[in-house]
Every structure is written in C-alpha cells, then in structure tokens.
Amino acid sequence: MKLPAVCPTITATNTADYRKELENIQGFAHRIHIDLMDGIFAPTRSVPISKVWWQPGPMVDLHVMYMQPMKQLEHIVMLQPHLVVVHAEAEDVLDFLHELEDLGIKRGLALLQKTPVENIRELLPQLDHVLIFSGDLGHHGGTADITLLHKAQLLKKYKPSIEIGWDGGINDENAAVLAAGGVDVLNVGGYIQNADDPEGAYDKLREVLTEGS
Numbered sequence: 327m328k329l330p331a332v333c334p335t336i337t338a339t340n341t342a343d344y345r346k347e348l349e350n351i352q353g354f355a356h357r358i359h360i361d362l363m364d365g366i367f368a369p370t371r372s373v374p375i376s377k378v379w380w381q382p383g384p385m386v387d388l389h390v391m392y393m394q395p396m397k398q399l400e401h402i403v404m405l406q407p408h409l410v411v412v413h414a415e416a417e418d419v420l421d422f423l424h425e426l427e428d429l430g431i432k433r434g435l436a437l438l439q440k441t442p443v444e445n446i447r448e449l450l451p452q453l454d455h456v457l458i459f460s461g462d463l464g465h466h467g468g469t470a471d472i473t474l475l476h477k478a479q480l481l482k483k484y485k486p487s488i489e490i491g492w493d494g495g496i497n498d499e500n501a502a503v504l505a506a507g508g509v510d511v512l513n514v515g516g517y518i519q520n521a522d523d524p525e526g527a528y529d530k531l532r533e534v535l536t537e538g539s
Contacts, residue, residue, distance in 0.1 A: 329505070329532070329535050329536065329539060330501075330504075330505045330509055330510050330511060330512050330535060331356070331357050331510065331511045331512065332501075332512050332514060332528060332531045332532055332535070333355075333357045333358060333359045333387065333491075333511050333512060333513045333514065334350075334351040334355045334358055334359070334514055334515075334518045334519070334524070334528065335358070335359040335360075335361060335389075335493070335513050335514060335515035335518075335519070336348060336351075336358065336359070336360045336361065336519075337361040337372070337515055337519075338361075338372060338373050339370055339371060339372055339373065340373060341373055341377055343373075344373045344377070344378075347519055348380060348381075350518070350519055350524045351518065351519075351524060351525075351528070352381065353525070354525045354528055354529075355384050355528070356384055356385065357384055357385040357386075357387065357408075357511075358380065358384050358385075358386055358387070359387045359389055359491075359493075359513040360378060360380075360386060360387070360388050360389065361389045361391065362375055362378070362388060362389065362390050362391060362392065362398075363391045363392075363463070364391065364392040364393060364394075366392075366393045367391050367392055367393040367413065367415075367416060367463075368391040368463040369463060370463075372391075375398050375401040375402070375405075376401055378401075378405060385408040385409075386405075386407045386408055387407060387408055387409040387410070387411060387434075387491075387511075387513075388402065388405070388407045388409070388410045388411065389411045389436065389457070389493070389513075390402075390410060390411065390412045390413075390416075391413060391463060392412075392416060393416055393417055394416070394417050394418065395412045395416055395417075395418070395419075395422045396417075396418045396421060396422050396425070399422070399425055402431070403429060406431070407431065408431075408432060409431070409432040409433075409434050409454065409455055410426055410431055410432070410433065410434065411434035411435065411436050411455060411457050411491070412434070412435060412436070413435070413436045413437075413438065413459075414435045414436065414437055414438075414441055414445060414446050414449075415438055415441060419435070419449075420449075423435075423449070423452050423453075427452065432454040432455060433452060433453050433454050433455070434453060434454060434455030434456065434457055434489075434491070435449065435453055435455075435456055435457070436456075436457035436458075436459050436493070437456065437457070437458060437459060437477065438459050439459065439460060439471065439474065442477075443477050443480040443481055443484070447484055450481070450484055450485045450488065451485070453485075453488065454488070454489060455488070455489040455490070455491060455511075456477075456481050456488055456489075456490055456491070457490075457491040457492070457493055457513070458474050458475075458477050458478060458490065458491065458492050458493070458509070459493050459494060460474050460492065460493065460494030460495060461493050461494025461495065461515070468494040468495045469494065469495040470492070470494055470495030470496055470497075470500045470504065471494075471495075472500065472503060472504075472507070475503075475504070475507035475508065475509075478490050478492075478507050478508035478509055479507070479508060481508075482508050489510045489511060490508055490509050490510050490511070491509065491510065491511035491512075491513055492504050492509045492511070492512055492513065493513040493515075496512050496513070496514045496515075496517060496531075497517045498517070498530050498531060498534050501531050501534050501535055501538075502534050502535060502537070502538030505535055505538060505539070506538065512531070514528075514531065517531070518531075
C-alpha cells in the first residue's frame with residue numbers, strides 16, 4: 327500500500343513567522359501546505375498572498391481560506407502551485423475551479439466539519455483533491471475528529487481516484503488511523519511546527535505510517 331504523503335503546513339500571520347515556519351521544514355519536506363486566510367472566511371488574516379514564496383524543490387499546495395478566491399487568481403497564477411484547495415462554502419467556487427482547470431493547476435475543495443459530501447458530489451468529476459477539514463480555521467492545532475472519516479469512505483465510493491487530504495489535529499497517535507481510513511495526504515501543522523525537532527517529528531509520522539501499512 328502506498329504511504330500517505332506527510333505534508334507540513336505553514337499557517338503564518340506575518341512575514342517573520344512565515345519565514346520561520348518555512349525554514350523549519352526546509353531540507354526534508356517533499357510537499358508543503360500553505361494556509362492563506364482573508365480574515366473574513368477565516369477569523370485570522372495570513373501573510374498576504376503577494377508575500378508568499380518558497381524555494382524550489384517541494385510540491386506546494388495552497389489552502390485558500392478566502393470568501394472570494396477569484397480576487398486572488400492573478401497572484402495564484404504567478405505562484406504556480408501544484409494544487410489549490412478552495413472551500414466549498416466560499417463564493418464563486420465553480421468559476422474558480424474552471425479558471426484553475428484552464429491554467430493546468432490541480433483543483434481541490436475543502437469541506438468544513440458540518441458540510442456533507444453530498445453537497446459537492448456533482449463537482450467531483452472536476453476535482454483532483456478533497457480536503458476533509460477537522461481543524462480550527464486559521465490556526466495550527468485543532469482536534470482530529472475521527473468520525474469525519476466517513477466522508478473519506480463516501481468520496482472514494484463516488485470517485486475512487488480522488489485524492490483525499492486531512493487537515494486538523496494530526497499526530498503520531500492518529501496518523502495510521504487516518505491512513506487506514508482512506509486519507510492520502512496528511513497536512514500536519516502544530517505537531518511538526520511546534521516540535522523541538524521538526525524533522526524528527528516528520529520522521530516519526532513516517533515511521534508510524536510505515537508500521538501501520
């Protein structure tokens with residue numbers, strides 16, 4: 327069985343913290359997840375998308391927690407990420423997904439805890455990725471609500487090829503459970519970023535996933 331990707335998350339509200347969190351994971355992260363918040367859809371405001379950067383090497387996913395993601399399309403195009411995840415609950419989602427398709431950027435939708443899979447079932451043919459959100463919008467940490475894994479099972483039933491991500495509360499005690507439940511990408515924030523040894527925390531998750539496979 328293919329191991330899920332361990333994808334360290336950057337959730338920063340200023341450029342100094344952004345640089346620090348990016349430096350924390352340089353050298354070992356093959357794929358990273360950058361949170362962008364507008365202070366409206368999410369209660370906090372991230373570093374502006376115009377200030378986002380990364381060094382060549384890892385694949386980069388952007389998690390766009392904006393009420394109006396279309397307004398940031400120009401900046402997204404300039405960054406050329408691997409994947410853009412927008413929230414199903416945001417405005418102009420269909421138009422945004424069509425624009426990403428035309429640009430050749432992979433398309434993802436995130437589902438807040440209370441949003442059912444049925445709400446996006448008709449959109450699944452247009453999607454590469456669905457993110458099951460179990461966290462606290464705009465913050466590291468949160469709780470991994472394992473009951474939300476029923477969404478992963480439904481998504482795989484409706485579209486077996488869909489890539490499923492998880493965001494919120496991942497640690498060495500639940501990573502294997504999430505993987506067994508159908509999660510392909512583990513977006514890990516506080517467990518790695520708040521660790522004394524971020525690379526050691528990353529390696530521990532990889533070890534747990536290997537043992538559980």
